[in-house]
Amino acid sequence: MGIRKKSTKSPPVMSHEFIIQNHADIVSCVAMVFLLGLMFEVTSKFAVLFITVQYNVTISTNGPEETPINHFHHGIKDLATVFFYMLVAIIMHAIIQEYVLDKINRKKHFSKTKHSKFNESGQLSAFYLFSFGWGASILLSENFLSNPSSLWESYPHMLMPLQVKFYYICQMGYWLHALPELYFQKTKKEDIPRQLVYVFLYLVHIASAYILNLNRLGLVLMVLHYFVELLFHVSRLIYFSNENRQLGFSVWAVLFVVGRLLTLSLTVLTVGFGLANASNQGFDLLTGNFNILFVRMTVLAGVCLTQAFMMWKFINFQLRRWREHASLQTLKKKQAPSKNKGKKERANGVNGVNSHAADSPRSRKVKSN
Known part of the structure; x- marks a missing residue:
């Protein structure tokens, strides 16, 4: 930024x-x-x-007291809702920047590089914290974690609870808002390609899970991914306040690898085994069924390639850090002998300082009468 x-x-x-x-x-x-x-x-x-969630479907429950339950499916009108909440995301971005991050920046007097990274981590920390908390509450209320087979059973999951659909709407609105923010925040030209790839990957994966009715799997993977990213950006904010506090990066490095393995495992389990063995194989736009081999292979390939790309970036990042640390240690070792040599020279009378007893004035002994 x-x-x-x-x-x-x-x-x-x-x-x-x-x-x-x-x-x-x-x-x-x-x-x-x-x-x-x-x-x-x-x-x-x-x-x-633009403001309310569209495509409401009322389902009556069987029982002595029939309680209608509202569910929602997706459609073309969702684009208008996503646009409105993109505007809300831009407003919230400006509020956090002006009333929180700018005030901290003025107190800390960061350099231009740190200033940019601090703003980025500050904005993303707020978003990841909010998204992780909201997504985790949905997973608990809908019992997706206690029953993992619900990720693929009774597919297609075309009807969604209000919270699930609104969660996806807000997610797409937020990542769309990142595009005009490149202009509003005067992002450097060399940083724009990285940001575009970043935003594009989020939008493609979230929109694909939403359109292909894999919203349950997508929700679990988003919560998992957001937790790991939240830890990274919080660790970076702590590092900016005190450069000696780097424990968070070590914890993040472990959880990052675990997160990639869990993402691949859940995707293969749901798409590669669960949907592949389901009885409702076929392609039907009206019912939202996309359970065919081509779609399953495309989803698996997309997730695997993304995780491989993230691991490649992660390994390069760690190697660069290790090289910098190794070069720093080598520099310290080279400087240590020169410092010791300088101390010895000063002790031997270098730079006008003599410590020889013969050269120093002796104090006269006072004879006692």
């Missing part, structure tokens, strides 16, 4: 600098238009598409 420089001179209206400085206020006004649309009957039907 780039550093926004404040200037005493106000930029021209609708110029690039004006939009960047006031983008949170502009986006807030756009979001307010949709909220005001709910107040009028003429525009309420249009505004509802």
Whole structure:
């Protein structure tokens, strides 16, 4: 993330600098238009598409007291809802930046590199903490963890509880908001390709799980991944406050490898074995059934390639750290003898300091009478 420089001179209206400085206020006004649309009957039907979750299906439970349960499925109207919550994500990003991160930056006086990384980790720590907590509560309430076979049983999982669908809507809205943030935060050109790959991988995996009705598997994998990423960015924030505190990176390195293995295991178990042995093999858009060999192999290949890419980046990162640590240790060893030599030279009278007893003035003994 780039550093926004404040200037005493106000930029021209609708110029690039004006939009960047006031983008949170502009986006807030756009979001307010949709909220005001709910107040009028003429525009309420249009505004509802953006604000509320669409495609409601009411299911009656069998029993003495029939209690209707609302479930939801996905559709093209979800794009409007994702757009609205993308605006909300931009507003929340600006609030966290201005009222939390900027205040800490002013106190710490970070360098430009640390400033950028601190902002990135601060924003992602807040998002990962919120997403992990919300996703874990859904997993517990829906009993997905206590019954792992529910990840593939009764597929396709076209009907979702409100919390699951809204979770996916917010996730897609957040990662879409990262694209305009590249412009708003004045991201350096050399950092843009890395950020685009990062955002693209998130959007493809989340949207694929949502469209292919693998929302239960996707939810479990997101919670697992967000926990590991939360630990990394919190460790980086702690490291910026005190560079001697690096224990978090060691714990993260172990959990990162474990997370990749669990992700592969759950995906192979669900897609490679669970869905492959299911009785409802076939392709049907109306029922949302995508349980065919081509789709299963595509999903497995996509997850495996992504995990391999992440491990490759992780190994390169660790090797670079080890090289830097080794070079630092070598430099310290080279400096140690020179320091000892300097002490000996000073002890032997170098730089105008003599410690020989013959050269130093002797104190005269006072004869006692």
